[in-house]
Amino acid sequence: MSDASTGSGAESEHDHAQHHEGPGYTTPQAAIEEGGREKLAYVMSLYVGTDVDAPDFVAVVDLDPESDTYCEIIDRIEMPNRGDELHHFGWNACSSSCHMEGLERQHLIVPGQRSSRLHVIDAADRRNPELVKVIEPEEVFEYDLSAPHTVHCVPDGQILISMLGDADGDLPGGFLELNEDFEIEGRWEPPGEIEMNYDYWYQPRQNVMVSTEWAAPKTYYPGFDLEDVEEGKYGQQIHFWDWEEGTVEQTIDLGEEGQIPLEVRFLHTPESTHGFVGTALSSNMFHFWRDEEAGEYRAEKAIDFEAREHPDWDMPVPGLTTDILISMDDRYLFGSNWLHGEVWMYDISDPSNPRRADSLSVGGTFGDIREVQGREIVAGPQMLQLSLDGERLYWTTSLFSSWDDQFYPEEAERGSVMLKADVDPRTGTLELDEDFLVDWGECPAGPARAHEIRWPDGDCTSDVWQ
Amino acid sequence: MASHEVRLEWPTGRTKTVTVREDETVLEAAGRDGIGLPYGCRTGACGTCTGRLLEAAGHESNDEQVLDVDDAFAYRRCQRALKDRHRADGYVLLCVAEPRADCRLAVGPSVHTELVENPWK
Known part of the structure; x- marks a missing residue:
């Protein structure tokens, strides 16, 4: 079971020069040069809460344009039980362990x-x-934790999972650590460091981890209720941790403009203390960085997506910026406005002053492009993944089963899609690839939702450098 | 162990009657009979398994009369996914609910979608 046991090796899709002994790449630039084009994707696929009486599965999608099965789901790894809600996932090891x-x-x-x-x-x-x-x-509940979310590996072989609730689906959440044999090692942090939890990212050279806040599982599981926001049951803080000690060093309250901070990313370069967090409900991007003089982190709103009026709706509709990622070269921040139906890219070469480069209006409530290859696009762009070279942006359309049902009920009946845009990093432009469509509506057991996407050999949201 | 007849009704018109013992949940009994009801956490936190009480001990839920779900069920664990307004409207989490009366329940994945609505629409 241990990864350290066999010399046979994972059958890598790429063939990079062995400058190092461990997994991944020595630097973000090495990932761009050596990673090669993504030819497969693993995608979380789910049936939970629908009419389809089948377990969730991991889809293996063929992304090789030279292949006869391009754009098809070529394998499905079914879970042994129904009702899981596969959502986010991660590797046992990434570039942080390249030594x-x-x-x-x-x-x-x-x-x-x-x-x-x-x-x-x-x-x-x-x-x-x-x-x-x-x-x-x-076994998980024994540690008074539930609702696993983000999975990252720790540089020396362990795995750390953000847990959003206690064993009752209430607060507080925490972090669960697995050892290299995938056994539960225990709770990573001393109890009581945080209440709410969601995503996290770490920057080991800076000895820092940052974590965000959704809500208690019992609050967000059944769906989004505005009453819960009014009662303060959704998060608006981010936490900066001492990575080695596993303790919170600083908490920043993002205020009303920073409601529901979800996906959080440090820049890839291990030297940087800069990063971004998307606050989904407020639909703003916050830039954070360490102020060396003050000896602490600061966060500032850097991008503001305006709510839009809908002729038939009661209130202006927020963009709901549910996912973001940073290109491997740290030049662009990409994101999705799931409710509006938009993917966008901002130049972050000056991270304090992001500059809009381009966007695509597709699917969702307001998207201009309503179908691809005759397939109606029901929901907006949601989980993103970018090629290592930054030239191809892919996305799926499901957020979370119960939230999908609320905002895009047809997603359950039609299934999700995976779409792709070609990116020109030189000119900062995005163009929808009209030839690309992966349709979860055609799965054998019935239409499925599709959520997080990963490449087999590391991607822009998996790899960290020490 | 006493048991109760629980009639499950889907929006499609499909119905199934399950005999549920007082020490088992509706979800467990349905699973035993090979009936695929939706579920998620199985601890009363997520609401995926939500059903709605239509009739209990011969009394129908209608405009004049709202049934008290707590007369029809005991709960193995607290129904944390439901708010007071949901309980008042007859919603019940089938993963933790053990029957105390013969009843009819609306089931299927469309029931949990009734718990929340699009707040902007």
Whole structure:
């Protein structure tokens, strides 16, 4: 089971020069040069809460334009149980462990957001991964944690998972640590460091981790209720941690303009203390950085997406910026306005002053492009993934089953899609690839939703450098 | 162990009657009979398994009379996914609800979507 055991190696899609002994790439630039074009994607696919009486699955999608099965789901790794709500997932090892001889990027840790069940998938055979281990919810609940979300590896082989609730789906959440044999090691942080939790990212050279806030699972699980926002049940803080100690050093309250801070990213260069967090409900991007003089982190609103009037709706509609990512070269911030139906890219070469480069209006409530290859695009762009070279942006359309049902009820009946835009980083432009469509509406058991996307050999939201 | 007849009704018109013991949840009993009801956390936190009480012990829910779901069920764990307004409207989480009376329930994935609406629309 241990990654350090075999010399046979994961069957890598790329063939990069071995400048180092461990997984990943020595630098972000090395990832761009050596990673090669993404030919497969792993995509979280789910049936939870729909009419389809089947378990969620991990889809293996063919992204090789030379292949006969381009744009098709070529394999499905079914979960052993129904009702998981596969959502986010991550690797046992990434570039943060590139110094670890023998460790390989081979196992995917795939949590069930609703079930609190943890799955381990062996992806040594990149095209035919297999489920090798399941940690049942009861075992997770023993640590008074539930609702697993973000998975990152720790540089020396462990895995850290953000947990959004306690065993009752209430607050506080915390972090669960797995060892290199995928056994629960225990709770990572001392209890009581945080109340709400969601996404996190770490920058080990700066000895910092940043975490964000959604809400208690019992609050967000059933759907979005504005009353809960009014009662302060949704988050608006971000927490800066001492990465080595596992303790919160500083909490920043983003205020009313920073409601529901979800996806958070540091720049890829390990030297940087700059990063961005998308505050979904307020639909703003906050830039954060360490003020060396003051010896603490600061956060400032850097991009503001205005709510839009809808002729038939009661209130102006927020963009709902539910996902962001930073290109591997740290030049662009990409994001999705799920409710409006927009993907955008901003030049962040001066991170304090992001400059709008381009955007695409597709699907969602206001999108100009309403169909691709005759397939109606129901929901807006949601989870993003970018090629390592920054030239191809992909996205899926499901946010969370119960929230989909609220805002895009047809997503359950039609299934999600995966779309792609060609990016020109030189000119800062985006263009929809009209030839590209992966349709979860055609899955054998029935229409499925699609959420987070990963490449087999590292991507813009998986890899960290030490 | 006493048991109760629980009639499950889908919006499509499909119905199934399950005999549910007082020490098992409606979800467990349905699963035992091979009936695929939706569910998620199985701890009363997520609401995926929500059903709505239509009739209990011979009394129908209608405009004049709202049934008290707590007369029809005991709960293995607290129904944390439901707010007071949901309970008052007869919603019940089938993953933690053990019957105390014969009843009819609206089931299927469309029931949990009734808990919230699009606040901007």
